[in-house]
Amino acid sequence: MGYESPMPVQEEVIPFLLGEDNDVIALAQTGTGKTAAFGLPILQKIDVSKYQPQALVLCPTRELCLQIADDLSEYSKYIDNLRVLPVYGGSSIDSQIRMLKKGVHIVVATPGRLLDLMNRKTVNLNTIGSVILDEADEMLNMGFTDSINAILAEVPETRNMLLFSATMPQGIASITRKYMKNPKEIIIGKKNEGNKNIRHTYYMVQARDKYLALKRIADYYPNIYGIIFCRTRKETQEIADKLIQDGYNADSLHGELSQAQRDYVMQKFRIKNLQLLVATDVAARGLDVEDLTHVINYGLPDDVESYTHRSGRTGRAGKTGISISICHVKEKGKIREIERIINKTFEKGEMPNGKAICEKQLFNLVDKIEKVKVDEEEIESLMPAIFRKLEWLEKEDILKRVISLEFNRMLEYYKDADDLQIVDERSSRREERGSRADSGGRRSSSSEEGYTRFFLNFGKSDGLFPNQLIELINKCVPGRVRVGKIDLRDSFSFFEVEESEAKRVMNGMNGFEVDGRRISVEFAQEKKGRGSFGGRDSGGFRARKRDDQRRKERFDSRERSGDKPWRKRTTDKKGR
Structure with missing residues (x-):
């Protein structure tokens, strides 16, 4: 699979998990190899002769559930007869029940669907030896605390528990106290710290200019392959629709899409048929896509943990990436708060003007012309006719026409474009x-x-x-x-x-x-x-x-209840 040496989180976690009765809390950023860190040692402990659930992986989203199941299937390629079952909402529960009846070794599940199966008495957790909570902080943020408690109550007390997370909010502490036995805490980097390979940039614009700023950023990076994060499903769909109408290679991913639609969009994005994916925060935890160049925040999220997970979609596996935030003035304080917590300094970007964008696009075209692979045999029979057709044009004329053919629309669009940067x-x-x-x-x-x-x-x-x-x-x-x-x-x-x-x-x-x-x-x-x-x-x-x-x-109701609100009231100099 291309692994040559373990990443830091794998180097720390794998030897410890190979032992017995070791509960672990591992804090590491997304994209650092956490799935292999818990997946490889868990696979080593599976007894394939027993067709019963021996390991349970809980995760917050359908996309992440499928991604983990796929990774575990790849890791276990040479372990004969090992069965991994992803259990999540949006797909047929009957087929999942049939697979459970045949017997599986590892269950990867979202809490809601697993509870449904437990209520139907179709899954037995009495044989679970290891429980992994992946992206535990996000599961708490999404309101799965009660579901997690109900699931863990059905798991034997003798199981090992492994908690993996990028951040350490307060809610995790209660889980560790209640369900874990003297857990070892393994921290890669600093708590809540962002990935060191990511450059953080923000552009300050008027709120009305956010979409125009987004277009300029997309145009300024012609080879962009990234995710645009929005706050709501409605905004996500609106921005995706606008980008598509304006000729960008984009699509949306949010909770109102069916599972089949989400799978189709993700497949297009993974094979790079899409350049831009417009998504809600839910998608931040489920997308393990290689080589993303940019993450764009169409406005900052409400909490720092969400920003950490958004930006963590790029700069994965030791590669570099850029996290861009399109902000308005009132979000300046939020930027400072994020800087303090992730221990990173944001660069204040200068919004590119039309001339800079066109220049960047033109040189990108020149690079493509220089690097294009020419199949001499395929085009040999066509070239004489093409030469005759263009023989009246000089080389410079041909270049000018190629450039004009490619860029007339963009040059016209940016010719009289306003400056979006806030300077007042x-x-x-x-x-x-x-x-x-x-x-x-x-x-x-x-x-x-x-x-x-x-x-x-x-x-x-x-x-x-x-x-x-x-x-x-x-x-x-x-x-x-x-x-x-x-x-x-x-x-x-x-x-x-x-x-x-x-x-x-x-x-x-x-x-x-x-x-x-x-x-x-x-x-x-x-x-x-x-x-x-x-x-x-x-x-x-x-x-x-x-x-x-x-x-x-309110005053009358407090008086009727026996409270004396007037005792707490004071008057100012004017008797008010």
């Missing part, structure tokens, strides 16, 4: 100040000079965050809109835009719907000496009345 520091600081409104602090309702303040009938209780508000404005209002302060409250929000754009913003957003609920945007300039807001039938006043009513109801 004052605007950046203003947006950063706006993002701090998410902490719940209150602000003066007066607008900055040159800006108009609006009331919006969505707030934090509706799941609204500053970046989502900006994206909503961009979606409703065509063209560029500069956003000022953002002030998020529980049931409503305030935001500012330049005065010259105010009418366009209000007309564009009013009537727009989010999940069937109509948006209402109104002027919210506070009048001096009054506590209400101007504008038609003051929406801010209505929202404030709703909040007052909710507070009164």
Whole structure:
């Protein structure tokens, strides 16, 4: 299979697992050879004469389940009659039951489908000698804690337990205390540290320009072979559809696809019929694809562990890779947090302009022309006619026509393209100040000079965050809109835009719907000496009345329950 010497995690783990009664916690980044680290010693311990489950591998996703099962089948090529069964949702449970009845030695399973089989009494875990939790941190993140507890309760206490993970969140500690016996902790690198072979880069752009930035990055790396990670299934499908419409070799992978569709997309990606795979975070744990050049974060994930696993899809097995994040101003703090935890410094990338992209694409074409393999025999009979057809053209003319044929569309597209890079520091600081409104602090309702303040009938209780508000404005209002302060409250929000754009913003957003609920945007300039807001039938006043009513109801309920909320209340100098 091409292995010449063990990778660090294999060198540390394999000798230890070959012993008896050794529980192990191994922390290592994705792409470091963890499957072989637990797979090879487990295979050595299997008694093929007994057709009963002797090892159980639990993993979070269908893709990873299939990948591990395939790897174990390859590792056991010369072990006669050894049977490995992948058990996962989305495929026929009847065929899995038939295989279990015939007898298998190793079960690789997702927790949900394995519990289903256990409830049907079709799988017996009493003979399990080794349990492996692979990508344990992700299983906890996906809410499999109860399922894991139910499964481990059916496994003999004498089994060995092996826990493999790239990060070490708090939830893993409870599993180790409950189910593991004096586990040996093996750490390759530092806890939660990222792969040393990956270069981390971020591009700072306006939220409305994220897709344009993605296209430029894809164009700037003509030989890119990578994964674009999005936050939601809907966004994943939208970005994939846009890329396909714009002529890119791309497709999507997310949970709403059937298993057959997911297998088809993955097969195309593995054989490089696809250049770009647009995926949700679930796919981050199931894709073991060689030679990925890039991982692109279409916005940063909420937690550092997800970023670690996203970036770990590239730079595998000692190779180098690039992790690119397309960010807007409010995500700058998140970048610093990730840097601190993974102990890596992000490079601030300069968004390539049209000239640089076209130059890169042209030289890539020249490289291909230089390196193309010419089959003289195949084309020999065709060349005389081609020479006669082109004999009136000089060499320089032919080259110009080849280049024009290949690049006229791209040259035209980038001829008058705008600069996407954020260079207005004052605007950046203003947006950063706006993002701090998410902490719940209150602000003066007066607008900055040159800006108009609006009331919006969505707030934090509706799941609204500053970046989502900006994206909503961009979606409703065509063209560029500069956003000022953002002030998020529980049931409503305030935001500012330049005065010259105010009418366009209000007309564009009013009537727009989010999940069937109509948006209402109104002027919210506070009048001096009054506590209400101007504008038609003051929406801010209505929202404030709703909040007052909710507070009164909470106060009354606490009083009825015997609590004395008024004892904890104080007044300020104005008697409020």
